[in-house]
Amino acid sequence: MPRTYQDLLAHARNEVPEIQVADLAARIAAGDAPLVVDVREQSEWDEGHVPGAVLVPRGFLESRIAGVARPDQEIILMCAGGNRSLLAGLTLQEMGFTNLLSLHGGFTRWKQSGNDVQVPRTLSPGQRARYSRHVLIPEVGEEGQLKLLDSKVLLIGAGGLGSPAAYYLAAAGVGTIGLVDDDVVDASNLQRQIIHTTDRVGMLKGESAKIAIEALNPDVKVNVHATRVNKDNVLDLLSGYDVIVDGADNFPTRYLLADASLMTRTPLVHASILRFEGHASVFTPYEGPCYRCLFPEPPPPDLAPSCGEAGVLGVLCGVMGNIQANEAIKVLLGIGDTLAGRLLVYDALGMSFTELKVRRDPHCPACGPDAKLEFRDYEAWCAGVGRHAATVGAPS
Amino acid sequence: MSTVRIPPVLRPAVGGVRELTVDGGTVGEVLEAIYAEHPAVRQQLVTEEGELHRFVNLYVNDEDVRMLEWLDTPVGERDTVLILPAMAGGAG
Numbered sequence: 001m002p003r004t005y006q007d008l009l010a011h012a013r014n015e016v017p018e019i020q021v022a023d024l025a026a027r028i029a030a031g032d033a034p035l036v037v038d039v040r041e042q043s044e045w046d047e048g049h050v051p052g053a054v055l056v057p058r059g060f061l062e063s064r065i066a067g068v069a070r071p072d073q074e075i076i077l078m079c080a081g082g083n084r085s086l087l088a089g090l091t092l093q094e095m096g097f098t099n100l101l102s103l104h105g106g107f108t109r110w111k112q113s114g115n116d117v118q119v120p121r122t123l124s125p126g127q128r129a130r131y132s133r134h135v136l137i138p139e140v141g142e143e144g145q146l147k148l149l150d151s152k153v154l155l156i157g158a159g160g161l162g163s164p165a166a167y168y169l170a171a172a173g174v175g176t177i178g179l180v181d182d183d184v185v186d187a188s189n190l191q192r193q194i195i196h197t198t199d200r201v202g203m204l205k206g207e208s209a210k211i212a213i214e215a216l217n218p219d220v221k222v223n224v225h226a227t228r229v230n231k232d233n234v235l236d237l238l239s240g241y242d243v244i245v246d247g248a249d250n251f252p253t254r255y256l257l258a259d260a261s262l263m264t265r266t267p268l269v270h271a272s273i274l275r276f277e278g279h280a281s282v283f284t285p286y287e288g289p290c291y292r293c294l295f296p297e298p299p300p301p302d303l304a305p306s307c308g309e310a311g312v313l314g315v316l317c318g319v320m321g322n323i324q325a326n327e328a329i330k331v332l333l334g335i336g337d338t339l340a341g342r343l344l345v346y347d348a349l350g351m352s353f354t355e356l357k358v359r360r361d362p363h364c365p366a367c368g369p370d371a372k373l374e375f376r377d378y379e380a381w382c383a384g385v386g387r388h389a390a391t392v393g394a395p396s
Numbered sequence: 397m398s399t400v401r402i403p404p405v406l407r408p409a410v411g412g413v414r415e416l417t418v419d420g421g422t423v424g425e426v427l428e429a430i431y432a433e434h435p436a437v438r439q440q441l442v443t444e445e446g447e448l449h450r451f452v453n454l455y456v457n458d459e460d461v462r463m464l465e466w467l468d469t470p471v472g473e474r475d476t477v478l479i480l481p482a483m484a485g486g487a488g
Contacts, residue, residue: 160485251484272483275404279483295482299451303405303440307485310404345480350414356458356478 009083012102016089019076019101021109028052035069036076039088040107044080048117050110053078058088062095067138071096078103078110121146127219131173139335145173149219151332152176154241156229156257158205159183160312161247161271163195164321165328169245170213170220172329177213178223179206180237192314229253231375234260243328245269247321249306251298252378258283258291259375262367269327271320273312274305276349278320281339281358282327285367288340289358292366298382316348400426400477409436418477423454424467426477441479453480 003011027034028051036053038045045055056064058079069075075092077085077100085102092100103110111117123131123142127149134140134148151174155162158181166177185196185208193205200208206224213222225237229248234256238244244266248254254272261268262285270291271280283290298304323344330336345354365371400416410416410430420426427448431438441452448454454461455478461469471477 249485251482254482254484273485274483277404277483295451295453297450298484299405299449299481303451303481304484305405310485312485343480345478347414354458354478356455356480357460357463359460359463361462 009086012086012090015093016077016086016100016102018082018086018104020104021113021115024050024076024103024110025113025115034074034076036078036103037065037068037088038078038107039084040079044107046120046122048111048119049107050078051116051118058084061088061091065092065095065097069097072098074099074101076101076103079106081108082106127173130217130219134172140333144333144335147333148173148329149175151243152178152241153243153245153328153332154178154180154238155245155247156180156253157247157249158193158195158209159189159247159249160192160273160307160317161321161324162245163193163209164318165245165247165325166209166213167195167216168322168325169328170217170222172325173217173219174329174332175219176221176223176241178225178237178241179209180225180227180229181205182226182228192312192317194318229256231256231378234375235264238264238266241266243267243269243331245324245328247271247324249308251304251382254291255298255382256375256378259366259373261285262290262373267331269324269331271324273316273320274307275311276313276316276347278316278323278344278346278348280320280323280327280344280346281342282331284331284338284340289360290364290367293361293364294343294358296361296365300384301382313348316346319346319348397473398426398471398475398477400430400479403479403481403483405481405483406437406440406479409440410434420471422467423456423461423469423471423477426471427467451481453482454478455480 036050038049038053038055039058041057054068056068077088079085082103082105089100089102131145134145135142153169153174155166158179169177183205185201185203185205187201189196195209195212204226206226210222210224213220229237238260244261246257246268265285268283270283327338330338341358343356343358362368366373397417397419400418402410402414418426418429420429441448443449456469456471456475
């Protein structure tokens, strides 16, 4: 026998108990924080919803509810007027959910009764399309994507590591990308520095990267800093950025960044490359180890050839730069396990990844409790001048 | 016999190979065995006073020997010793 909409609703009302708006408001005010699942559509949600509620549109209810609640957990279902939530309750009962309530009168009555309404900041329709594959990931979602759009990442070097890192961070919608590089694009860069192009040889790397990023994603603001980072400008450069991506090509800059990261408490995403080998880690100031906990001193110049002297596989730059972009995004979103406390060593020739433990050095000359952190003459120090004096008091 | 992984900058000193198989019951003994076979490695890793340079990190498997027993850290047949100087490359 066919059943009308009214028949279905009457049946649902018999099966699914209801809660009144005043009772829900009282429970929320008392700090009870019940799980409120809003089964309306995205566009209705965007115009306002109960603070703390979770959106699971009714069309996705069966497939997404497991990510939100356990079958024995209390769920308060709500919609605009209190009917769709009753029908959603029937569906969840079929799935074995036992502790369900439907909000009588729904969001309309909630709002009419003068309760708090949260109007979310949302992605524009264009952004929702562009970042749809991010929004689908529970760990990112719309909230995470908005966070990325608000984030600021400073890349030191727009070269081998900075090119892929900046490109993917821009694609991911990191809202502000700073590029520090005083070099110009050279034909010999193009084997690996994929953000630059043949017709931009001779252009400042920051400007060239800015053209590529703006063509890829107009959401991203690019700050070009056509300078070499040094101890006089580093604190100004870092100011306002959430994460530093270290793609420098020399030890003086790397040790300077390590110290500045501690001074400004800005997480530092590290990678370095040579021939077929890459290193990567994340240094979270005063929480995890720092660069100098890992490498207290730089090697002498003859044991530290640059890629310009010793060569580097172009693809390796892409792998390691993208590992940096990956870690930067995790740091920005506060998700997953970063490489903090670990050094990842990648051997592209043997195709092996090795993880080494990195621990905080209790006597670290940079982040230890007795450290007197101040800028030094990094060029001289890395050349071996005054190395001994600089480490007096540190353990051997 | 344990496996020793050689970083790119030291490979010229050991005939270009990426790994060596070396005798020795401790990290110190393993290094001495390498120096005996490849004297150039000693020049790069050890100071004039005979101490290991501080820019050289040594690992047994995934653990830094500074956190273990330094050069006395035992090395078994199935262990891998990794010599790891910092690398600077990135932008260039």
